[in-house]
Amino acid sequence: MNWKFALAVTLGVVFTSTIATPSVAEDVVIKVWSRADRSGPLRAGNIVAAGDTLNKMLAAINSDKRVKIELNETNAKGYDDDALDLLKAFAVDKGPDIFVLAHEWTGAFAQAGYALNLEDHIAKNPELYGDIIGALWQSVTYKGARYGVPQDSEVRMFFLNNDKLRRLGMTDKEIAALPAKVDAGEFTANDLCDLAGQAVQKGVVKYGILHRPNAGPDFQMLTDSFGLEPFDKQSAKLQASKSALRDFYTWVKYCVDKKAISPNNTAMSWDAIEQASFAGEEALAFFHGVWRVTDQMKAFNLKGKDDYFHKFTWINAPAGKKGGKPANLSHPIAYAVSAKSKNKDLAAYIVALASQPIPNMHHAVSTNHTPINYGEQSMPEIVDKGWALVAATPMLKYASFMPNHPKIGQYNAIIFKGIQGVETGRLTAPAATDFVIDELQNELGKDVVIRN
Numbered sequence: 001m002n003w004k005f006a007l008a009v010t011l012g013v014v015f016t017s018t019i020a021t022p023s024v025a026e027d028v029v030i031k032v033w034s035r036a037d038r039s040g041p042l043r044a045g046n047i048v049a050a051g052d053t054l055n056k057m058l059a060a061i062n063s064d065k066r067v068k069i070e071l072n073e074t075n076a077k078g079y080d081d082d083a084l085d086l087l088k089a090f091a092v093d094k095g096p097d098i099f100v101l102a103h104e105w106t107g108a109f110a111q112a113g114y115a116l117n118l119e120d121h122i123a124k125n126p127e128l129y130g131d132i133i134g135a136l137w138q139s140v141t142y143k144g145a146r147y148g149v150p151q152d153s154e155v156r157m158f159f160l161n162n163d164k165l166r167r168l169g170m171t172d173k174e175i176a177a178l179p180a181k182v183d184a185g186e187f188t189a190n191d192l193c194d195l196a197g198q199a200v201q202k203g204v205v206k207y208g209i210l211h212r213p214n215a216g217p218d219f220q221m222l223t224d225s226f227g228l229e230p231f232d233k234q235s236a237k238l239q240a241s242k243s244a245l246r247d248f249y250t251w252v253k254y255c256v257d258k259k260a261i262s263p264n265n266t267a268m269s270w271d272a273i274e275q276a277s278f279a280g281e282e283a284l285a286f287f288h289g290v291w292r293v294t295d296q297m298k299a300f301n302l303k304g305k306d307d308y309f310h311k312f313t314w315i316n317a318p319a320g321k322k323g324g325k326p327a328n329l330s331h332p333i334a335y336a337v338s339a340k341s342k343n344k345d346l347a348a349y350i351v352a353l354a355s356q357p358i359p360n361m362h363h364a365v366s367t368n369h370t371p372i373n374y375g376e377q378s379m380p381e382i383v384d385k386g387w388a389l390v391a392a393t394p395m396l397k398y399a400s401f402m403p404n405h406p407k408i409g410q411y412n413a414i415i416f417k418g419i420q421g422v423e424t425g426r427l428t429a430p431a432a433t434d435f436v437i438d439e440l441q442n443e444l445g446k447d448v449v450i451r452n
Contacts, residue, residue, distance in 0.1 A: 027068040030347055033089070033096035035082040036073040042363040043100050043151055043333060044071055050353035067350070072096065079333075080409060083108070090114045090340070097341040098351060103139040103334045106148050107236060107404030115147040116337040121348045122146060128352040131373045133393070139332045139401040143236055148334035149355050152369040155392040155399065156218055156329040158192075158209075158287045159277075159296070160313040165284070167204045168195070175313055182315045183398070185323040189225055189251055192285070192318050197258030199284040206282040208260035213268045215409075215416035217331055217402050218287060223248050223415065224327035224400045226320035230411065231403030232449050238403060238411050239449040240440055242433060245418070247320055249429035252422045266420045287317070291368035293388040305387045314391075316398050330399040332372075364389055370396070407447050414439045 030051065034044035051069040058065055076082035079102035087108070089095050095114060109115035122129045132150065140148035165175050181187040196208025212218055220230065228244035231237075255261040265273075277286035278299035286292075293308065302308045316326035335351045337344055353359075357373045364371045365386045370393050376382055377390045402408050418436040421427030427435060440448050 026064055027066050028343055028346060029068050029070055030098065030343060030350060031070045031072065031096040032098045032100075033072050033074070033086055034100040035076050035079060040152070040333070040363065040367045040369075042359070042366065044073060046354040046359040046363060047071075047098060047100075047335070047350060049359060050350045053353050054350060067346070069350075079105070083406070087112065087114070090338075093340070095338050095340055097338050097343055097347040099336050099338070100151065101148070101334055101336060103148065103150065103332045104402040104404055104408050105406060106140050106334060106336065107142040108406040109336060110142040110145075110147040110404075111236070113339055116339040116341070116344055116348065117145050117147060118149070118337065118348065119145050121345075121352075125349075125352060128356070131357070131375050132355070133372060133374060133396060135396045135399055136330070136332060136372055139330070140334050140336075140404075142404050143233070148336040149351050150332040150372050151335050151355070152360070152363060152367070153330050153332045153372055153396065154289050154291065154369050155395045156221060156287065156289045156331075157314045157316060157392070157395060158285050159292065160285050160315060161205075161281065161283065162311055162313055163281075164199055164204050165313075168199055168202065178313055179315050182318045182326050185319045185321075185325065187315075187318055188322055188324070189222070189318045189320050190254060192315075193251070193255040193258050193260040196260035196284050197255070200259040205284045207262055207265075207276055208258075208283070209255065209285045209287070210262075210268075210273050210277050210283045211265060211287055213266050213270060213273060215413040217329060217408075217412060219412070219415060219419065220400060220402065221287075221317040221327045221329040222251075224329075225317045225324065226251065230408070231405065235449060236405070237449050238405050238407060238440075238444060238447055239451060240411075240437065241451045242437060243452060245436060246429060246433040249418055249422050249427075249432040251320065252419055253429045256423055256425075261423060263424050266423055290370065290388060290392045294368055305391075308388070309391075314395070316395060326398050327400050328395055328398050330370075330396060330401055332401070361386075405447070407444055410443055411440065411448070414443065 032047050048069050051067045055066050074082055076085055083101055083105040086099060136150040136153055137146055139150055140146050162175055199205045200208045226244050226248040228241055232239040256263060276282040278295055300311055302311060316328045319326050337347045337351060341347050357375045360372055361376045361379050361382055365381050370389045377393055382390055414436055418432040422432045437450060
């Protein structure tokens with residue numbers, strides 16, 4: 001018995017249907033909530049398609065049930081606003097059966113009793129979930145249980161301009177060896193600043209390392225490299241370490257002193273940063289997400305994989321000290337099933353169907369997101385059009401994820417204030433640490449744990 005037929009039979013049992021030919025088909029309405037997103041229409045679209053697939057299965061076993069997907073696409077500006085609106089809907093019993101959310105909101109919905117614990121469902125259906133990349137489950141886990149299914153993934157890394165490295169005297173062999181040296185803890189964060197600072201001081205580039213000019217999750221992969229774990233899993237609270245923050249801000253100051261990071265970085269516009277990093281070729285390194293490959297291909301008129309990797313090298317955020325572990329960041333969007341749904345079992349199977357390799361591959365290729373299933377990496381469409389996604393997927397070994405906590409945005413904004421203070425020279429590393437700790441305690445209160 002193949003898994004599709006087994007699933008159909010299982011759903012037939014769920015529906016308590018017989019194998020007799022139905023006289024009148026009965027619709028089971030499944031409500032879906034998703035933020036309207038032109039850059040990722042298949043987040044909701046794959047759920048709709050999964051409903052169609054399920055109906056074909058039900059017809060094949062002569063079930064008297066049919067699924068009708070009712071899609072509510074909201075106009076929320078971002079996933080935080082969308083999550084808050086969704087929490088309000090659940091509070092007045094207007095919540096959907098399936099919803100799409102940024103993974104860091106999983107904990108809030110689980111704690112409120114709105115997200116279904118999927119552990120039993122996943123365990124009973126290994127043929128549907130066994131191929132999902134293991135590291136991604138961390139993003140939807142709250143207090144040891146999975147309350148969602150990762151819908152897509154990404155990797156945020158450092159992009160190094162190989163032509164600039166060659167002008168510094170590095171050979172192609174030395175450049176090719178950099179990623180492994182980073183992963184082994186041999187090439188550290190300070191080594192990166194030394195290299196970037198040298199490029200600026202020798203006039204090879206105007207900027208050594210460029211980063212986003214505003215608050216955002218990207219910096220977590222750097223703070224992780226210095227031992228800052230932003231989440232305490234046992235208490236499900238945010239946390240900060242004074243010593244790790246001090247080490248991180250000391251590194252930021254080191255980079256500024258080496259001229260590797262510009263004191264003006266946080267005053268630059270996104271347009272200026274993109275111009276300097278891409279077409280302007282004014283930077284040695286820039287860190288952001290794998291989706292930037294499309295921008296780089298266009299900016300440098302690169303023709304394919306070989307052309308691209310002759311121009312760029314990717315590295316994880318290097319460890320803060322010799323022998324340490326590198327880090328990168330992934331920010332999956334996820335599917336969740338309502339714990340309040342009258343058809344929660346059915347909704348869970350629809351999520352499972354939407355998460356299979358073929359529908360997820362279509363989303364991955366069309367949006368430059370890394371696949372959630374191992375099997376997708378060998379599909380012709382991924383190999384042909386998504387070679388960058390295949391190349392980035394092994395980096396998930398070192399991925400960290402934003403904590404599943406609704407106040408992580410505030411947390412990140414406070415960390416950024418410290419970065420901005422050190423880079424502009426307004427704060428020393430110790431002063432930035434004290435300032436950030438005070439701000440975290442004042443703004444987050446009982447939601448944050450401060451450690452030495």
